[in-house]
Structures are given as C-alpha cells and as structure tokens.
Amino acid sequence: MSLSNALVSAAFDFGTAYSGYAYSLRSDFNEDPTKILTCEGWPASKGLSMKTATCVLFNEKQEFDSFGYEAENKYMTLASEHFHHNWFYFRRFKMELYGEKSITEKMVIEDVNGKPMKALIVFQAAIKYLKEHFLANIKKFQAVLDDEIQYVLTVPAIWSDSAKKFMRLAANGAGIQDDHLVIALEPEAASIYCQHIKTERVSTDFAKSIVGTKYVVVDIGGGTTDVAVHEKCLGGKIKELFHASGGNWGGNMVDEAFFQFLIRLFGGPVLAKMKKDYLFDYFDIMQDFECQKRNLSLEREDTNYILRVPPSLSKCTKKYI
Ligand SMILES: Nc1ncnc2c1ncn2[C@@H]1O[C@H](COP(=O)(O)OP(=O)(O)OP(=O)(O)O)[C@@H](O)[C@H]1O
Ligand SMILES: [Mg+2]
Structure with a gap:
C-alpha cells in the first residue's frame, strides 16, 4: 500500500x-x-x-x-x-x-x-x-x-x-x-490545519482567505517556540516565505524561572537537598505551580500565587540556617 x-x-x-x-x-x-x-x-x-x-x-x-x-x-x-x-x-x-x-x-x-x-x-x-x-x-x-x-x-x-x-x-x-x-x-502541521478551521479572531474564516494571503504561525510549546511564515497557494498548498525560526522559549522556561525564584528564596543547597531527599515533595511543588500557571489570567487582578510549603522544605531550610 x-x-x-x-x-x-x-x-x-x-x-x-x-x-x-x-x-x-x-x-x-x-x-x-x-x-x-x-x-x-x-x-x-x-x-x-x-x-x-x-x-x-x-x-x-x-x-x-x-x-x-x-x-x-x-x-x-x-x-x-x-x-x-x-x-x-x-x-x-x-x-x-x-x-x-x-x-x-x-x-x-x-x-x-x-x-x-x-x-x-x-x-x-x-x-x-x-x-x-x-x-x-x-x-x-x-x-x-x-x-x-x-x-x-x-x-x-x-x-x-x-x-x-x-x-x-x-x-x-x-x-x-x-x-x-x-x-x-x-508549525507546518499547524499551518495546514489552519487552512481548514474557522478562525474567530479574523473577520473572515481563514479557510476562505484568498490565495496569496501571508501569515505567521507561532507554535509555543513546552520546550520550543517555532515561528513559520507561510503563504496560501492554489490547491490548498502552502509556501514557506522564510526559514522557520525560534528557540528554546517554551513554557519550561517559565517553570525554570519559578525554580530559580525558589533558589533565591530558599537557597541552592536547600533545593538540592529537597530534590535528593524529598523528590516527591519537590515534584508536588512543581505540579502545583503548573496548575496555578494555567489558571493565571492577565485580565484578573487577583494574581497572587500561594506556595504551599511542605514540612520537608522547612526541614531542609532549618539545616542551613
Ligand atoms: N494556560 C496556560 N498558561 C501558561 N502556560 C500553559 C498553559 N497551558 C499550557 N501551558 C504550558 O504549555 C506547555 C505545554 O504546551 P504543549 O503541549 O503545546 O507543549 P509540548 O508539545 O509538550 O512542547 P514542544 O512542542 O515544545 O515540544 C507547558 O509548558 C505548559 O505548562
Ligand atoms: Mg508541541
């Protein structure tokens, strides 16, 4: 076949x-x-x-x-x-x-x-x-x-x-x-899919946009952000106008910034000990952050993040005070 x-x-x-x-x-x-x-x-x-x-x-x-x-x-x-x-x-x-x-x-x-x-x-x-x-x-x-x-x-x-x-x-x-x-x-798979979906953010369905329409696809994932610039061609085909670009700018970077914030707050050795001896609690903190990250809204004022501190974190902290 x-x-x-x-x-x-x-x-x-x-x-x-x-x-x-x-x-x-x-x-x-x-x-x-x-x-x-x-x-x-x-x-x-x-x-x-x-x-x-x-x-x-x-x-x-x-x-x-x-x-x-x-x-x-x-x-x-x-x-x-x-x-x-x-x-x-x-x-x-x-x-x-x-x-x-x-x-x-x-x-x-x-x-x-x-x-x-x-x-x-x-x-x-x-x-x-x-x-x-x-x-x-x-x-x-x-x-x-x-x-x-x-x-x-x-x-x-x-x-x-x-x-x-x-x-x-x-x-x-x-x-x-x-x-x-x-x-x-x-980004090409996303771009092809866009040829068929009705988009709400433009005045007309993307599927109905004319041949020659140029557009940018920004695929922001966990690891990478891929940017592609395409042009709609005849017969449902697409043309790449520029080489894809991007970098390691995914959601992981936000998690990493949060981890660095914890290091600033509690100290590197505390976090290292936490990962070594209380891995379960460390994963729990990061999972909690993942859920809270998803619920944050730029429109809302109440964007406080409440960090639950497991007893193991204070135990590790005391060791270094
Ligand atoms: N509502 C949200 N607000 C902020 N970040 C979010 C939200 N929803 C998902 N994320 C983040 O998006 C990332 C997951 O997206 P996605 O599933 O597209 O990535 P991926 O396919 O795993 O990664 P990649 O394509 O880079 O290999 C995670 O880092 C997750 O924390
Ligand atoms: Mg992905």
Missing part, C-alpha cells in the same frame, strides 16, 4: 511537556478534513491537556515500565517511599535533541537523578507506547491492518537535520517502517 492510499493517518505529537496523538480515517477526511479523533482517556490523566505527560519510567534493569501520567504517578510513589534510586525516570527529555550539537544514535542522556541511558532506547520506548496506545484505541471500532496505516511524527522546525534523523530512527525502532512514516514539521 502506498502512503497516499492509506486508510488511516495517525499523527503523534511528541512534545517536550506533553505527548499525544490524533488520527483520521480516509473516508472521514474526504468528507471533512477537520474530522479528527484524539485520545481522550489517558491512564491516570489529571485532565490538564488532551495529551499525557512526556515521562518514561524504566525499572532497575532498564526495562520499560510505564509512560505518561502513569509513569509520573508510579515514580512519585516510589520516591515517596525512597525506592526510586535505582529506577530510570525521564521527563522533558525531548529538549536533549535541541541545539547545535550533532545527534547520533549513540547519544546518552541522563535521567532526573543523573543516571545515564542510551537516548535512542528512551525515545523508542515513548514512541512505541504512543503507537501501541493508538492501535489499541482504533482497533476497538475499526478493523485496520498495520499496513494500512500512515504514521506522522511531528518535530520542531528549528531542529537540526541530525535531530530529525534521530527521531526517524527512534520511530523505526518503535516498529514504524520508513515507508509508512512521514516526519512533519510542527
């Missing part, structure tokens, strides 16, 4: 903070390109996003254990009982592929406690989990052969060629053959 005849197109959004997938059946697409299905029932989901957390957990033998909120919860439980030290827990690891450095399949990355593991195994495990979750989901209501599926994996436009190639290798390792795989650029 050639890719253009695939019965199902499944796209994985492997994000720095959150990952998920969406899929579309050819018959639905021909009728309405915006008829897209997504996964709504992630295990242990906290309902923060349609995606699940990009976290992978491996046991002491480096065998895959869990992904997403499930992995986050399990690691938190292990940490609360201090059983986590020999496990391998990776979060926000997509950013390891960002930057000027050349990425190779031999690359090694460190888990949250600095324990090294082959990056390819970590990325493969994440993509494999998404693929298997998608297959289990679609097979509940649609008979489809593996060979009839086209997979799309999106990557930041500002990544190097070696990073994009690495993601292809990881997808291959996760059981997605090259002839069934399209690596798409995140």
Whole structure:
C-alpha cells in the first residue's frame, strides 16, 4: 500500500511537556478534513491537556515500565517511599535533541537523578507506547491492518537535520517502517490545519482567505517556540516565505524561572537537598505551580500565587540556617 492510499493517518505529537496523538480515517477526511479523533482517556490523566505527560519510567534493569501520567504517578510513589534510586525516570527529555550539537544514535542522556541511558532506547520506548496506545484505541471500532496505516511524527522546525534523523530512527525502532512514516514539521502541521478551521479572531474564516494571503504561525510549546511564515497557494498548498525560526522559549522556561525564584528564596543547597531527599515533595511543588500557571489570567487582578510549603522544605531550610 502506498502512503497516499492509506486508510488511516495517525499523527503523534511528541512534545517536550506533553505527548499525544490524533488520527483520521480516509473516508472521514474526504468528507471533512477537520474530522479528527484524539485520545481522550489517558491512564491516570489529571485532565490538564488532551495529551499525557512526556515521562518514561524504566525499572532497575532498564526495562520499560510505564509512560505518561502513569509513569509520573508510579515514580512519585516510589520516591515517596525512597525506592526510586535505582529506577530510570525521564521527563522533558525531548529538549536533549535541541541545539547545535550533532545527534547520533549513540547519544546518552541522563535521567532526573543523573543516571545515564542510551537516548535512542528512551525515545523508542515513548514512541512505541504512543503507537501501541493508538492501535489499541482504533482497533476497538475499526478493523485496520498495520499496513494500512500512515504514521506522522511531528518535530520542531528549528531542529537540526541530525535531530530529525534521530527521531526517524527512534520511530523505526518503535516498529514504524520508513515507508509508512512521514516526519512533519510542527508549525507546518499547524499551518495546514489552519487552512481548514474557522478562525474567530479574523473577520473572515481563514479557510476562505484568498490565495496569496501571508501569515505567521507561532507554535509555543513546552520546550520550543517555532515561528513559520507561510503563504496560501492554489490547491490548498502552502509556501514557506522564510526559514522557520525560534528557540528554546517554551513554557519550561517559565517553570525554570519559578525554580530559580525558589533558589533565591530558599537557597541552592536547600533545593538540592529537597530534590535528593524529598523528590516527591519537590515534584508536588512543581505540579502545583503548573496548575496555578494555567489558571493565571492577565485580565484578573487577583494574581497572587500561594506556595504551599511542605514540612520537608522547612526541614531542609532549618539545616542551613
Ligand atoms: N494556560 C496556560 N498558561 C501558561 N502556560 C500553559 C498553559 N497551558 C499550557 N501551558 C504550558 O504549555 C506547555 C505545554 O504546551 P504543549 O503541549 O503545546 O507543549 P509540548 O508539545 O509538550 O512542547 P514542544 O512542542 O515544545 O515540544 C507547558 O509548558 C505548559 O505548562
Ligand atoms: Mg508541541
């Protein structure tokens, strides 16, 4: 089966903070390109996003254990009982592929406690989990052969060629053959989607805007912000007017600024001790911040942030007073 005849197109959004997938059946697409299905029932989901957390957990033998909120919860439980030290827990690891450095399949990355593991195994495990979750989901209501599926994996436009190639290798390792795989650029996927949606912020539907319309797509994620400038062409095609640009200016930077604020407030050694001895409480503070960050509104005056201080933080602080 050639890719253009695939019965199902499944796209994985492997994000720095959150990952998920969406899929579309050819018959639905021909009728309405915006008829897209997504996964709504992630295990242990906290309902923060349609995606699940990009976290992978491996046991002491480096065998895959869990992904997403499930992995986050399990690691938190292990940490609360201090059983986590020999496990391998990776979060926000997509950013390891960002930057000027050349990425190779031999690359090694460190888990949250600095324990090294082959990056390819970590990325493969994440993509494999998404693929298997998608297959289990679609097979509940649609008979489809593996060979009839086209997979799309999106990557930041500002990544190097070696990073994009690495993601292809990881997808291959996760059981997605090259002839069934399209690596798409995140802002381009967003731009194509914009061709079909009705936008509320412009006087007319974007879908009805004229050929020649030039526009900027700004994709602000957890890790990167990708900026693309496109022009609408005939036949639903788009033209890139400038090379994609951007940088590591995602929501993670806000979290990092909050962490630096905590360091200024309590001192670096206190936070280091907290991470080492009370990892559960440290994650709890950061998760609380994530929820509060989402509820902040620029229009509202009451933008006070209340930081709950766990007893362990005051314990660590006392040690250094
Ligand atoms: N309402 C909100 N206000 C502020 N930040 C938010 C809000 N909602 C989500 N975020 C932040 O957006 C980021 C997640 O966005 P998204 O899921 O698009 O990123 P991603 O796909 O994981 O990352 P990337 O595309 O960079 O790899 C997180 O940093 C999250 O804290
Ligand atoms: Mg993203």
